[in-house]
Amino acid sequence: MSRTRHHHAPARARLIWLVWLAWPLFALVACSATPDPAPTDRPYALVLGTAQDAGLPQLGCRALCCEAARADASLRRLVSSVLIVDPRTDQRWLLDASPDLAEQVELAREHAAPTAPGRPALFAGIFLTHAHLGHYTGLAELGREAYGSEATPVWGTESLVSFIEGNGPWSLLVSAGHIETRILPPGNTIELAPELTISSIPVPHRDEFSDTVAYRVQGPGGALLYLPDIDQWERWPLPIESVLVDVEHALLDGTFFSADELPGRSIADIPHPLISESIRRFSDLPRRERAKIHFTHLNHSNPAATPHSPAQGAILRAGMDIATGGMLLPL
């Protein structure tokens, strides 16, 4: 008898120790495995990507920023893109067609994905901000070599639409009927569904191939501003603060944290508001205004892309945060 007790006591102690030691691990797994449930009765935005046009890791970068993301997939960031989902009508719209589109369609498969056989429309429409690498080249995935979509509406400004219609390979998507271009002039609003509208707002940004817009999506319970690229807050006739007041969520250009991220290249050649400057600019806003701001479009070099980094800490202390893939924003 005493022998049995003697045998069981250390086993119990070992079990208690094991649970004690492993508890933080269970807690961690439980946290990461339970994202916010998607609303079923109102529209929402699903963040599909939060990196600058070339993604994280970026082609050929052998620095820690990208080698760490190659070693640990949780550090990867897909290219900036947002899905607007309306569970009331089972429709969804894409803001920007990134080069990561194929992977992003899989991320979005639980969110009003089409179920009809064949090749149903993946999106009720695609809204493009401008014609730079990260924002429209995913359209290629709709062509005959890939999904072969049928007449997917693609919205943009007049200059963006004429760029797509006038230049291969994009023009082939139009002539072969995979996409149907539609012009949404800056400043205009269209209705996507009852109590769900989208407006485009002109934004100053390098305009080699097209001008640039931001999108404002208004749902029955809130609005989202999607503004992944802008040269400078000061170059925008609209004060960003006046746009912020009118929305509940703002995904804002957070390409670079500071000017010393790109040794050998001048930030003047690729102007963006630095997050460190944005923090200063927004520091006088009331806390509820700052809480609307989620920085996105992070360059691979941006230290704020790394969880628990001092740069990320500075953003959080300033009452703002960094967008992450899978983030849900109710509208």
Ligand SMILES: [Zn+2]
């Ligand atoms: Zn961009």
Ligand SMILES: [Zn+2]
């Ligand atoms: Zn890198």
